[in-house]
Amino acid sequence: MTIYNDDVFRMACAQFQVIADYLNIDKNHRDRLMYPKRAIAVTLPVHLDDGSTKTFQGYRVQHHLTLGPTKGGTRFAPSLSMGETAALAMWMSWKCALANLPYGGAKGGVAVDPSKLSRTELEALSRRYMQEMIPFVGPHTDIMGPDMGTNEQIMAWFMDTYSVYQGYAVSEIVTGKPVSIGGTEGRREATGRGVVYLIERAMNVLKIDPEKCTAIVQGFGNVGSVAALSLALKSGVKVVGISDAHAALYNPKGIDVKAAEQHILKKRHLRAFAQGDHVDPNQLLTMKCDVLIPAAVDRVITEKNAAKLQCRILAEAANGPTTPAADLILEQRWDEIFVIPDILCNAGGVIVSYFEWVQGLQSF
Template identity: 65%
Template sequence: MLNSLFTGPVFEMARDQLLVIANHLSIPEDERDWLLYPKRAIVVTFPVRMEDNRTELFIGYRVQHHLALGPAKGGTRFAANIDIGEIAALAIWMSWKCALADLPFGGGKGGVAVDPRALKPKELENLSRRYMQEMIPFVGPRTDVMAPDMGTNEQVMAWFMDTYSMYQGVTVPEIVTGKPVGTGGTLGRREATGHGVAFLAFRALDALDIAPATATAIVQGFGNVGSHAAMGLAARGVKLIGVSDHSAAYYDPKGLDVKALVAHAGRTGELAGYSSQATIAPRMLLEQPCDVLAPCAVERVIDADLARRLRCRIIAEGANGPTTPEADRVLADRNDGIFVIPDILCNAGGVIVSYFEWVQDLQQYFWSRDEVMDRLERALDRSWAMVVARAKRDGVSNRTAAMAIGVERVVKAKQARGLFP
């Protein structure tokens, strides 16, 4: 039954990754399904009144992987092609990410099957509010705390918070994170994930004895994460030589103007139209030589075939699950030692600062941006040191080391709490 409910290539990828860790940690067979499958999976359908006065039906999801360490925590994405298997896989990865960062959360994830770009502003608001209304029986500041993801943003989170608060009769800012600062959001949240990607890329450059001023980078995906990663890399002297999103890809070994790219994407919502020169096929872009390759778009971008062709020194995984297990095996067999910063470490900046936002909302005491970013970098440094040391000690990949730390913490919490009769 479980195998028929949670299916698809993304879920199978999460399952395969956990199997590797379960074998590595010698987790008993009868405890593996308990670790893998979600505690709760919610599927809803709901009508939305469109601007032309017709009614359209949408399907929404929310998965809470486990609650052993605290409330579920994770983003909500609006994307045309999502299903319960993909959402479950993202919740599973969020579990290991939160545990690795030592946050008091279990993994959560949600979404609506819709292309948000096809919606008019009022339709997007109606859909956002109705989705949250359907989720109210299942979420709460101590149960499940939402955040933005692909296709959602600060405004959507403000609508979520307002809808939940109207039903409670009081303002409840801690029900979501990633809100506008004026509604209980935190300074630094918008750039947190991309900042973390760049910060850890510098840690890897230092580990490989590569000076940032001589380094080059290619960033795939130019949304919130990719654009801030590009800006963070450029701020310390790394030359951006390639960039892409769903609409276009550009490559210039002499370097691209990061500020101009960010300004163009901010005006138009995409990279298309930035230039008629330096265009390149998106997949070919990833094969170009560089020091840092930062996939910051979607899952399963680096497959086994592409892994054989990569000419980077470092992979900084800004996206969730950008490298398939088959690609991991190819990378392990290569003799040139590409340094992988795994997703549950590399893109953890967002959930770490989301935790800070949740804490600030609960206390109604807010921090300066400098304090937020200082705490973020110290948290990332702790996780980085643990992963690198564990990989060296056990003779395993950085991904195996990172996941082993996260899974161990969840296992210990579940074992300590035991099974409720």
């Protein structure tokens, strides 16, 4: 595994080996499909507001180049490693192929907690990261986008930095940027909306009435909050559980997700939100509901809790939320739990990103 020696990458490889066995892929092609085409690691010295300088580690992995340029988000998270980045890039390849998009998978990011940086420091880090990536990315080579810990503003800084070095505006180098500089309406909500569209299709197949349906959403960030709001306000589903990195709440009578969203905008966490009982975040996953949406981090559905899930639909909105060992348990429960796998469930974001990229290429 060398530089990719990481639990998340090992999990992605284990998932791939299962499919490779099923498809009878030979060892040479397995290695080519499993290991990335290119991996870049950079050091990013940044001047902080107090006058000191701090160095951060940045990564970019381009997994597969056969189908076209690579495409993938940029994640700012304190635990980010080369191995995790490689796993996310691999999953991105499968996602793009499934959606029939002309992309290979990529992923990048910086090992940093963005909430601990001032706006000035965050801008300096974002611009420095793009400066280091310029030799390796481009509108026809590798297109960046937002991910955990990044947003429209960071994409705007990326685009501006790249454009300065090119001498003209290159809007198609990133997706997920503000509409005013070439972004696409609805891109921010695209992943969460895609999750809901698939849940609605699953409910239709299973003949579940949305008005009598309950849902639990783990993770109340960009994807989880959009999914929860859409389910509650448009589909008529009762959201009975929500969580973020700080707290988990459960209320069998239903939670006002609009109020939860407003609370987070003011307080930045759910810790003081009072519309339900505070429960253990791990316990929330196994509480009774019709739809369970893990929309936070990877590896939350494991061999320890897969047999305890009480949902009818498991919608994998996060990347890699279910471990291979848990997959085996869920396969045995196929008649109890309908699983929407992550490479399909959260593909809405990259599909809309493709439209934004084409829009930029055509200067439309």
